[in-house]
Amino acid sequence: MKTDRTITILFFLLLVMMPLDFFLIFRVAPTEKVMGDVQRIFYLHVSLALGAFLAFTGVFVSSIIFLWKKKIVLDSVAGTCAGIGVLFSTLVLITGSMWARPIWNVWWTWDPRLLTVLILWFIYIGYFLLRGGIADKFKKAQYSAVIGIIGYVDIPVVRYATKWWNSIHPLLSQEGGGLDPVMKKVMLFSLATFAVLTIFLFLFRFRLARIEERLEILKKKMED
Amino acid sequence: MENGVYLFGAYTIAWLGVSFYLYINAKKQKGIEERLTDLEAQLKDKE
Numbered sequence: 511m512k513t514d515r516t517i518t519i520l521f522f523l524l525l526v527m528m529p530l531d532f533f534l535i536f537r538v539a540p541t542e543k544v545m546g547d548v549q550r551i552f553y554l555h556v557s558l559a560l561g562a563f564l565a566f567t568g569v570f571v572s573s574i575i576f577l578w579k580k581k582i583v584l585d586s587v588a589g590t591c592a593g594i595g596v597l598f599s600t601l602v603l604i605t606g607s608m609w610a611r612p613i614w615n616v617w618w619t620w621d622p623r624l625l626t627v628l629i630l631w632f633i634y635i636g637y638f639l640l641r642g643g644i645a646d647k648f649k650k651a652q653y654s655a656v657i658g659i660i661g662y663v664d665i666p667v668v669r670y671a672t673k674w675w676n677s678i679h680p681l682l683s684q685e686g687g688g689l690d691p692v693m694k695k696v697m698l699f700s701l702a703t704f705a706v707l708t709i710f711l712f713l714f715r716f717r718l719a720r721i722e723e724r725l726e727i728l729k730k731k732m733e734d
Numbered sequence: 735m736e737n738g739v740y741l742f743g744a745y746t747i748a749w750l751g752v753s754f755y756l757y758i759n760a761k762k763q764k765g766i767e768e769r770l771t772d773l774e775a776q777l778k779d780k781e
Contacts, residue, residue, distance in 0.1 A: 548737040551744045558748065597755050601748045608744040612737040707752070714756065718763045725766055728773045732780075 513717055520710040527703040539696040551609040552680075553697055557704035558602045564708045565595035566634070566662060573658035576651060585651035586719040588658050589641065592634055594711050599631045614678070622671040623679035630668060633661040 535553045542549035568591030576584035606624065607617045618624065637657045644650035672679050681688070689697065 546736050548741050550741055554745060554748055597751060601751050604747055604751075605744040608740045608747070612740050711752075711755070715759055718759055718766070721763060721766050721770065725770055725773070728770065728777065732773060732777060 513713055517710065517713050517717070520706060520713065523706055524703070524710060527706060531700050531703045534696045534699055539693050540690055542693075545613055548609060548612050551605055553700040555602060555605045555609060556697065557700045558598045558605060560701050561704045561708040562595050562598035562602055563665065564705065565591045565598060565712070566630075566665060567591075568712070569595060569634075569637075569658040570662035570665075573655035576655045577659075580648075582647065582651060585647075585654060586723065587716065588654060590712055590716045590719055592637055592658065593715060594708060596631070596634050596638070597711075598708070599627065599634070603627060603631065619678070621679050622675040622677045623668065626664060626668040626671045630661070630664045633657070633664060637661060 531553075535550055539550065539553070541547055569588045572584045572587040572591065575581075576588065603624075606627075610619070611617050637654060640657060641650055641654050644653060671677060672681055
């Protein structure tokens with residue numbers, strides 16, 4: 511009941527934040543001099559990346575707590591977060607590619623940042639393949655937690671890939687002063703909007719995971 | 735607008751992706767809730 515109310519509140523909050531975010535991105539943020547309007551993809555691309563980061567952090571934290579406390583509900587939390595992380599990282603790869611085509615003249619290049627994000631994507635696709643392949647609930651949760659924790663090691667590698675290796679990927683946060691103050695404010699609002707969207711999607715999907723569990727229990731009761 | 739097709743393409747794909755995710759899960763939830771109601775009724779009858 512409390513979750514339902516929170517979902518409703520977040521939904522209405524997003525109804526206000528989303529159009530406002532679009533307005534800020536397309537009407538308020540200045541046009542970048544070199545790249546032109548296509549640079550506006552970055553507000554979406556970076557915000558999706560933040561959403562993916564939050565979701566994968568959720569997998570990491572809940573997986574650690576699961577291995578410690580052995581509570582199966584934490585596996586549902588991790589699975590839900592991983593789903594959102596895969597969704598957002600897929601969209602990060604697609605939107606990045608759509609920016610790269612007019613700017614770099616290619617859809618894809620084997621840049622360290624791009625490669626590490628692709629590896630991250632494959633790790634979590636593997637996470638779901640593993641979950642689908644194990645019937646025993648507790649074993650599935652245990653193996654998933656291990657993959658979820660190991661997979662998270664790639665996150666700092668993604669973050670510092672542009673620093674550690676020669677990368678052509680643009681830097682946003684590291685140089686700080688490079689962004690126009692208005693662009694910075696629009697970017698911050700966009701990040702906040704996508705953080706709310708991530709929480710909304712999590713609660714929405716987690717509610718479904720709980721209903722699925724209830725169905726499993728009821729099915730077992732019927733069989734008995 | 736120069737390169738508008740890439741800009742609007744990226745936003746469209748992203749929002750279609752999120753909407754599709756919500757649609758699939760909402761549909762799944764509806765199906766499971768119906769199945770739950772059926773099972774609960776069957777269990778009541780059994781008792």
